[in-house]
Structure formats: structure tokens, C-alpha cells
Amino acid sequence: MAQSYVLNIGEVVLRPFDARNDTDDLARIIGQIWGGGNNALTESQYGLIGGKSWGHWQAKEIMSYLSAAQCSAYTAVEAGKIIGFCSYVLDRERLIGTVGYNGLAPEQQGRKLGSAMMDFVMRKFNEEGMLYAAVIVMNNPQHAPARRVYESHGFKTMVGLDYMFRKL
Numbered sequence: 280m281a282q283s284y285v286l287n288i289g290e291v292v293l294r295p296f297d298a299r300n301d302t303d304d305l306a307r308i309i310g311q312i313w314g315g316g317n318n319a320l321t322e323s324q325y326g327l328i329g330g331k332s333w334g335h336w337q338a339k340e341i342m343s344y345l346s347a348a349q350c351s352a353y354t355a356v357e358a359g360k361i362i363g364f365c366s367y368v369l370d371r372e373r374l375i376g377t378v379g380y381n382g383l384a385p386e387q388q389g390r391k392l393g394s395a396m397m398d399f400v401m402r403k404f405n406e407e408g409m410l411y412a413a414v415i416v417m418n419n420p421q422h423a424p425a426r427r428v429y430e431s432h433g434f435k436t437m438v439g440l441d442y443m444f445r446k447l
């Protein structure tokens with residue numbers, strides 16, 4: 280059975296993501312915190328896309344990533360309540376660990392849990408023999424806490440990326 284990890288903040292534990300049981304809670308959290316993501320940004324400019332709100336599409340994208348065979352995904356739980364998640368993917372040929380989607384319920388942010396989840400991911404990279412680590416993050420203000428967490432874990436910007444969009 281896969282292991283759980285104690286984060287030493289409150290009673291927070293990271294346990295392996297379980298798509299069947301965790302999806303509803305995580306989708307709700309994603310709909311509260313991903314307002315700076317591409318789905319929310321395009322909706323704010325073009326209105327509803329595909330007849331559903333950005334939270335639906337963002338949760339769908341993230342759940343698909345977390346459920347992929349190559350992804351290691353963990354759900355953060357405190358006192359039986361799902362409060363967030365983190366994830367990563369290992370490239371065992373090039374020994375590059377890539378930090379994946381991570382997030383925390385709004386009321387849980389600012390407790391240094393994001394940083395603690397990143398400590399956990401970096402420890403896994405080391406244990407798995409990775410030599411490099413990568414992450415992609417947007418550069419808008421909503422992603423400033425995430426950028427701060429990555430920078431404080433030693434990541435340096437290699438290049439900026441633009442998300443481009445238009446109506447047809």
C-alpha cells in the first residue's frame with residue numbers, strides 16, 4: 280500500500296491521490312483558487328466557453344493530469360478534511376523531476392503548507408535520484424505565491440512563456 284507523509288504543520292498529511300474519492304473535493308477547491316489560470320482568464324474576456332464555467336474545465340484538466348499513469352499525485356488531508364494537493368512527474372532518462380499542479384483551499388493558504396508540499400516534492404526528487412528539477416508557472420499576480428514558493432526552493436527562470444488566444 281502506498282505511503283502517507285506527515286507535513287509537521289497542524290495535522291496535515293499527504294496521502295496518495297485517490298481519483299474516486301478525492302475528485303469532488305479537489306474540483307471544488309480548484310474552482311475557488313484557479314482564478315488566475317488560462318480558463319478563468321479566457322472566460323473573463325470571452326464569456327462561458329463550452330457552456331460551462333472555467334472551474335469545470337480547470338478541474339477537468341487538473342484531474343486528468345493527476346490521474347495520468349506517469350503522475351505521482353498526493354492529496355493533503357487534515358483531520359479527515361481534504362484541503363489541497365501536490366504532484367510531480369519523473370523523467371528517469373534525463374533525471375528531471377517536474378513539479379506538477381499543486382494548490383490549497385483558500386482558507387489554508389498562508390500556513391506555509393505550499394512550501395511544505397514543495398519540500399516534500401523536492402525530497403522525492405532527491406530520493407528518486409533526479410539531478411534536475413523543473414516547473415512551469417504563469418507570471419500574473421495570482422501566481423505570485425506559487426512563484427515565491429518555487430523561487431524559495433531554488434528555481435530560476437529560464438524563459439517566459441505566453442499563453443495566446445483568439446476567437447475564430
Ligand SMILES: CC(C)(COP(=O)(O)OP(=O)(O)OC[C@H]1O[C@@H](n2cnc3c(N)ncnc32)[C@H](O)[C@@H]1OP(=O)(O)O)[C@@H](O)C(=O)NCCC(=O)NCCS
Nearest residue numbers: 312380381382383388389390391392393394423424425427
Ligand atoms: C501556490 C500555493 C499552493 C502556495 O500555498 P501557501 O501555503 O499559501 O504557500 P506558503 O505559505 O508556503 O508560501 C507562500 C509564499 O508566497 C508569498 N506570498 C503570498 N502572497 C504573495 C503575493 N501576493 N506576492 C508575492 N508573494 C506572496 C508568501 O509571503 C510566502 O513567501 P515566504 O515563505 O517567503 O513568506 C497557493 O497559493 C495556491 O493554492 N495557489 C493557487 C493555485 C496555484 O497557483 N498553484 C500553483 C500553480 S500549479
